[in-house]
Amino acid sequence: MYPLKFEAIYKKKIWGGRSLEDKFSRVLPKGLIGESWELAAHKNGVSKISNGKLAGKTLMEVIAEKGEKILGSEAKDDYYKKFPLLIKILDANDKLSVQVHPDDYYANEYEDGELGKTEMWYVIDAKKDAKLIYGVKPEISKEEFATLIKEGRLEDALIEISVKTGDILYIPTGTVHAIEEGVLIAEIQQNSDTTYRVYDWNRLGQDGTPRKLHIESALDVIDFGVEPIAKVTGLEIKEEGYSKNILVASPYFITELLEIEECYVSNTDNERFYILMGLDGEATLYYDQGAMKIKEGETVLLPASLGSYKIKGQAKLIRSYIKDIVEFRDRLQEEGYSKEEIKKIKGL
Numbered sequence: 193m194y195p196l197k198f199e200a201i202y203k204k205k206i207w208g209g210r211s212l213e214d215k216f217s218r219v220l221p222k223g224l225i226g227e228s229w230e231l232a233a234h235k236n237g238v239s240k241i242s243n244g245k246l247a248g249k250t251l252m253e254v255i256a257e258k259g260e261k262i263l264g265s266e267a268k269d270d271y272y273k274k275f276p277l278l279i280k281i282l283d284a285n286d287k288l289s290v291q292v293h294p295d296d297y298y299a300n301e302y303e304d305g306e307l308g309k310t311e312m313w314y315v316i317d318a319k320k321d322a323k324l325i326y327g328v329k330p331e332i333s334k335e336e337f338a339t340l341i342k343e344g345r346l347e348d349a350l351i352e353i354s355v356k357t358g359d360i361l362y363i364p365t366g367t368v369h370a371i372e373e374g375v376l377i378a379e380i381q382q383n384s385d386t387t388y389r390v391y392d393w394n395r396l397g398q399d400g401t402p403r404k405l406h407i408e409s410a411l412d413v414i415d416f417g418v419e420p421i422a423k424v425t426g427l428e429i430k431e432e433g434y435s436k437n438i439l440v441a442s443p444y445f446i447t448e449l450l451e452i453e454e455c456y457v458s459n460t461d462n463e464r465f466y467i468l469m470g471l472d473g474e475a476t477l478y479y480d481q482g483a484m485k486i487k488e489g490e491t492v493l494l495p496a497s498l499g500s501y502k503i504k505g506q507a508k509l510i511r512s513y514i515k516d517i518v519e520f521r522d523r524l525q526e527e528g529y530s531k532e533e534i535k536k537i538k539g540l
């Protein structure tokens with residue numbers, strides 16, 4: 193097996209823009225592009241491999257053919273039916289709707305077996321004074337929230353925060369959120385496309401009518417009375433030639449920020465796959481059978497059977513994978529990290 197790259201799947205959105213042209217020199221279809229699905233295996237979009245002898249095949253076709261060589265020995269049976277992660281880039285040229293996502297139980301029960309949607313954002317680029325909606329004020333009850341919706345005063349209940357390039361946020365299910373205009377975001381999330389809109393800024397959709405809201409479902413799943421989660425700082429580990437910052441360790445994904453100054457050496461363990469996403473700079477990935485460039489905005493799947501590899505150059509990347517978080521936390525404790533240091537990782 194070899195590292196897999198994919199054709200992007202572009203989604204037109206009323207709030208989208210053309211930033212992917214300027215930032216990553218991409219050729220986009222006409223219109224406002226809000227989402228680029230970089231690695232996906234969902235009924236609403238399935239990635240095709242763009243490199244090597246498997247080019248043209250979908251991710252799920254290759255998983256069906258190669259099985260454990262792609263997913264690894266620790267993969268759950270469900271992964272063979274539905275790949276667990278979805279990797280996106282979001283271009284918010286206008287405000288997204290104020291929204292919330294359900295957890296696995298609610299989505300499975302009410303959304304035809306869909307997964308929940310826990311996600312993580314890395315701000316690739318942001319205009320000056322860019323902002324996000326990130327949570328409900330903890331003193332607001334479910335009943336007060338519903339009343340504010342009816343009265344057209346929902347913004348009184350929402351927490352707005354400033355963001356800049358390099359900021360990282362963890363958005364577990366039940367968290368009300370919205371990206372505002374002028375922000376380009378890398379998103380790592382569960383493989384789900386279920387969103388409950390609470391408020392859409394009183395605008396009209398592309399068909400000239402208001403977009404559908406999902407207020408009853410949203411009220412069911414919002415976590416009220418919860419203090420908003422701070423921006424992710426992570427647990428930074430400095431090594432010769434690179435640094436690794438462990439950002440999120442949830443049951444759904446672990447994400448690490450790799451900042452490579454010279455060289456990063458690792459090995460896929462035959463137990464799980466890894467996903468690399470280029471954020472800044474350029475690097476070369478060397479593996480037993482060859483080498484490939486990883487540029488800004490590119491996503492690469494490292495099959496579990498790839499073996500040893502190294503990344504050389506000056507680049508910033510997110511590495512995502514799935515692992516039992518109890519085992520993960522225990523390993524950090526064995527390595528001597530304190531509870532206070534480990535608490536810097538969101539999701540544990």
